[in-house]
Amino acid sequence: MVDAPLPPEAAEAYERGLAAAERRDVAEAERQWRIAAEAGHPRAAFELGYLFETREDWPEAERWHRLADERGDEGGTLGAGVAVEKQGRVQEAMELFRRAWERGEDKAAFNLGRLYDDDGKGDLAAAAEWYGRAADKGNAGAAYNLGHVRSDQGDEAGKVAAWERARELKHPKAAFSLAFVHVKSGDEDKAVALWREAVEEFGDAKAAENVGTYYLRRGDQARARFWNELPGGLSAYSPQFESFAAWSSAAAIHRQDVLNEAVGEDHIQFDMDEGTLTTGGRTYAGTTSLGSYSHLSKTWLWSWANPALSPDVPALARLSVLREYGRQHDIPELVIGHIDLSGFPQPHQAATTMTIAAAMLLGGNGMTSVRINDGKGSAYFHLDDERLPAAEYNHVGAPGLLMRAVEVFPSDARHVVRGFMRHHGFVRIRESADVVDGTATGGQRLTVGFTDRGLIKSISSGNAEPPPSS
Structure with missing residues (x-):
């Protein structure tokens, strides 16, 4: 027997219901889905069943799910089983679940x-x-629960195998649970790696606390502070990020100055699919969506971790460079998707500084930002368009750039100076107890003097020496 085709008004009402649900008009969505379901639309009946699930009206949920089931909607069979179980009819629910399977x-x-x-x-x-x-069908929750069943059966190897499968399937508790298996076996380093994974992938606060305790026991106060602060709001970057960002800080500031002057502060439009940014009447290619900052929660979200963005869009393609670099060099800020910055004195500036430093890994021209969501957030983009001017070495501006950089990263001024010279390809760099001296490829000389506490006390930046007269 062939089912009669649905009348056009059923499909139209179903689509109107979806549109209403998208704009969160639940009453209109329910009205349209009733029209569609009564006209024979199976998926509309399922949507009504799910709507009544959210209200915990299980008899009504059962009614609509059964109607969807009768009309051939696979989800209706499963939904009917859930509604029946909630009403205490377990054996009947199991029969429905078997049919849904x-x-x-x-x-x-x-x-x-x-x-x-x-x-x-x-x-x-x-x-x-x-x-x-x-689990064989890819259900992460089933794989994780199977591990607990194997444990109850006394099958330790089966438990580990099930949790490893759950970890592959990205279950949020799998890595955390596996970590304790390694603690029990005495491999604490492996346990810490798994706890870090639980933090990086799922923001597990208890795992972050365990990592902090690990570093504290080893006397690494700076790393311990970072991991212990992470769930409640960072007040400073990790020592690894400080070192990474300080190295390129002066060059990054210079790059931003050049880009800001070229682009200006006009309205910005961004095309995620094309990877383009339009501002001031010009469209720039090679644009990457870096992430966003919430002015309400004072948190940073990398675009690769944003559930609203598809990982396949061109504007996110290059972000893997940042995350992979973070993994290779143990820089958690480049690996953790969602970071609470509320402990910083200026959280928004902390997000901007972090983004400017990270964007150096992508080369190009630098980053720009724009307010979004009626000013409640800021979105950050990296530009890489050859039509934009490059930030070339300028001996006149070098002293000011170095001083601005050490204000942001004051803990190791020598590191800042070395990084600036290396970035610009200085051919000769010499160091003594109180001086770092270098010569740029164009012959310009840069000499930075330091106090015995490592602070900059003098900067001499000269033009290229003229060739000797004949």
């Missing part, structure tokens, strides 16, 4: 595993079977 729903196998498991008090063999089926 036969129709391809991995969540149905997860639910069957959960019901057989019964918090470790039920049929563990059946629970393991159903969790395993769901």
